[in-house]
Amino acid sequence: xxxxxxxxxxxxxxxxxxxxxxxxxxxxxxxxxxxxxxxxxxxxxxxxxxxxxxxxxxxxxxxxxxxxxxxxxxxxxxxxxxxxxxxxxxxxxxxxxxxxxxxxxxxxxxxxxxxxxxxxxxxxxxxxxxxxxxxxxxxxxxxxxxxxxxxxxxxxxxxxxxxxxxxxxxxxxxxxxxxxxxxxxxxxxxxxxxxxxxxxxxxxxxxxxxxxxxxxxxxxxxxxxxxxxxxxxxxxxxxxxxxxxxxxxxxxxxxxxxxxxxxxxxxxxxxxxxxxxxxxxxxxxxxxxxxxxxxxxxxxxxxxxxxxxxxxxxxxxxxxxxxxxxxxxxxxxxxxxxxxxxxxxxxxxxxxxxxxxxxxxxxxxxxxxxxxxxxxxxxxxxxxxxxxxxxxxx
Numbered sequence: 208x209x210x211x212x213x214x215x216x217x218x219x220x221x222x223x224x225x226x227x228x229x230x231x232x233x234x235x236x237x238x239x240x241x242x243x244x245x246x247x248x249x250x251x252x253x254x255x256x257x258x259x260x261x262x263x264x265x266x267x268x269x270x271x272x273x274x275x276x277x278x279x280x281x282x283x284x285x286x287x288x289x290x291x292x293x294x295x296x297x298x299x300x301x302x303x304x305x306x307x308x309x310x311x312x313x314x315x316x317x318x319x320x321x322x323x324x325x326x327x328x329x330x331x332x333x334x335x336x337x338x339x340x341x342x343x344x345x346x347x348x349x350x351x352x353x354x355x356x357x358x359x360x361x362x363x364x365x366x367x368x369x370x371x372x373x374x375x376x377x378x379x380x381x382x383x384x385x386x387x388x389x390x391x392x393x394x395x396x397x398x399x400x401x402x403x404x405x406x407x408x409x410x411x412x413x414x415x416x417x418x419x420x421x422x423x424x425x426x427x428x429x430x431x432x433x434x435x436x437x438x439x440x441x442x443x444x445x446x447x448x449x450x451x452x453x454x455x456x457x458x459x460x461x462x463x464x465x466x467x468x469x470x471x472x473x474x475x476x477x478x479x480x481x482x483x484x485x486x487x488x489x490x491x492x493x494x495x496x497x498x499x500x501x502x503x504x505x506x507x508x509x510x511x512x513x514x515x516x517x518x519x520x521x522x523x524x525x526x527x528x529x530x531x532x533x534x535x536x537x538x539x540x541x542x543x544x545x546x547x548x549x550x551x552x553x554x555x556x557x558x559x560x561x562x563x564x565x566x567x568x569x570x571x572x573x574x575x576x577x578x579x580x581x582x583x584x585x586x587x588x589x590x591x592x593x594x595x596x597x598x599x600x601x
Contacts, residue, residue: 215287215290216598226287241278244256301598309469312330313329326394327393328392333359360390364389366473380464380467382395397468399466402438403437406499411496411502415492415504418435426514431473432473435467435488439469441465443466481515
């Protein structure tokens, strides 16, 4: 679905309370009738509630079910609750255009009151589904299909935010994470472009070596990216001025600096499938450089054995352990990994996609015709995002 913030500023306090109430109730069941919502919200006037709930449905913040009868939270409602929280924290004031659309996330340009540009990533797990989706509901938490996508989306945002914080602390080139709320991550806007947009490369060996070094550095800290490819590597052009000495003109050079994005699929080096994910990351970069730039390295590595032996070397912090200790449990990690594996299996075995039933039919409609590149274009931010932004408050 498209994020429309035009009504965000006009919701009353009671409407926000109802929206939050339905979100809270969704943890114990997907669909709830009006009396139950009224009782849980503690709003005195039930007649108002009977007006508010249809209005929230009209704004696509809630969905109404006829069998059984009741209301459930939509992704639009989750978007509004997350944006409302960021606005109340004085982090987001203006909302601009969608500057990137991934398989299961939207990247939106936002700004604070001072006009500082940032990126808001909204995770939308469950956007892509396949013909046999009904047969695969048994793995979804509590059997609640649509609502579980939201639960998993919140887990993806939580995981991404925690790992970005940990990676920044030890000097990895990743966007600065500012805040997280529900399924959203607010982060620094990177003035760059995805590697896939870099058509020519004068010295591919240099960038190739730097990317392989990043893979090994991650392993040294106990981590594997899990989706290390041309879509999840941003390139920033950095000007370097070299001093040629007295009487000579300084020479200006452009250095390409890689910034890594998209971390929900990141796994530990101690994961049971660690070797598979590590070798897949390496092979992905190797194949891309060969196909795009005609470059093949003489070095056949890096190898998983060397990567595993490097864990914790030179006092490197094991970030996988730290991340699990800071709020993202191994149980939650398994839930998310189970979903990612399922999607990978579907992507390899299915010949077509269709919209999922239940919540948010439009979640898939708008993306079914996208090309593969566009579906994977998960950008942390580009300079063209400097567009007019709509304030969330008057």
